[in-house]
Amino acid sequence: MAPTAIVSDIHSNIHALNAVLEDARACSVQRVVCLGDVIGYGAHPIECIDAARTFDFCLRGNHEDGIAGKLDLFNEDARQAALWTRRLLKAGLLAPEEKKNRWQFVQERPRRREEEGAMFVHGSPRNPVWEYLFDFDCADLFGRASDKVMENLALVSEFCFVGHTHVPGVIDDGGRFIHLEALGDPFELETGAKAIVNVGSVGQPRDGDPRASYALFDGRKVTFRRVEYDVAAACQDIIAEPDLPDSAGQRLLQGF
Numbered sequence: 001m002a003p004t005a006i007v008s009d010i011h012s013n014i015h016a017l018n019a020v021l022e023d024a025r026a027c028s029v030q031r032v033v034c035l036g037d038v039i040g041y042g043a044h045p046i047e048c049i050d051a052a053r054t055f056d057f058c059l060r061g062n063h064e065d066g067i068a069g070k071l072d073l074f075n076e077d078a079r080q081a082a083l084w085t086r087r088l089l090k091a092g093l094l095a096p097e098e099k100k101n102r103w104q105f106v107q108e109r110p111r112r113r114e115e116e117g118a119m120f121v122h123g124s125p126r127n128p129v130w131e132y133l134f135d136f137d138c139a140d141l142f143g144r145a146s147d148k149v150m151e152n153l154a155l156v157s158e159f160c161f162v163g164h165t166h167v168p169g170v171i172d173d174g175g176r177f178i179h180l181e182a183l184g185d186p187f188e189l190e191t192g193a194k195a196i197v198n199v200g201s202v203g204q205p206r207d208g209d210p211r212a213s214y215a216l217f218d219g220r221k222v223t224f225r226r227v228e229y230d231v232a233a234a235c236q237d238i239i240a241e242p243d244l245p246d247s248a249g250q251r252l253l254q255g256f
């Protein structure tokens with residue numbers, strides 16, 4: 001596979017996305033692919049969608065599903081941000097062509113992608129848009145993983161890339177969650193092994209590290225990248241927009 005940058009959960013944070021794309025270019029990637037949630041929470045949905053339209057592919061996240069109508073599964077912050085984003089993006093019959101194309105792009109995102117032994121989804125192999133695979137669903141000290149994790153692993157042949165929880169790491173074939181600090185860099189699969197790889201979030205990391213998260217993949221090796229960006233500017237832009245919840249900005253400063 002050509003050197004690929006796998007990004008996810010941009011969440012309308014153009015400051016983080018631009019920094020990640022610059023870092024990816026410096027790493028000589030040949031393609032950028034996205035696992036969904038381009039929008040939601042942040043102040044720059046239009047700029048982020050326009051960037052995503054240039055990617056090699058861009059999947060459907062729950063926030064794309066959300067603004068297309070399914071808001072009942074969202075918490076209050078996510079719902080408020082989705083309503084604002086929808087007001088900004090929704091294109092009626094008389095809207096300019098560019099606005100219509102953007103709205104159509106959001107609505108038409110596919111749920112999964114498979115290529116050369118790698119599966120790509122937003123959430124999980126069996127429920128690609130909405131299901132979360134959290135670290136606490138994974139194997140405990142006694143090696144017992146939840147049925148949810150083991151059923152999802154059974155659907156993976158080699159690599160499956162996910163986002164959605166905003167916590168980067170690897171679920172190995174024993175159902176154990178390996179955090180970044182414990183992973184070899186780059187991470188490589190042994191022959192016959194499989195893994196669910198969470199690339200983390202570009203625009204709203206939740207693992208306590210405010211830097212943008214994404215991964216490089218060449219078909220064998222996964223290299224996790226963390227990229228500094230202007231977090232304060234992203235936070236300020238959210239607070240400056242009265243219809244976005246301030247907490248969506250403040251959490252960026254902590255990375256939670």
Ligand code: ZN
Nearest residue numbers: 009011037164
């Ligand atoms: Zn997300």
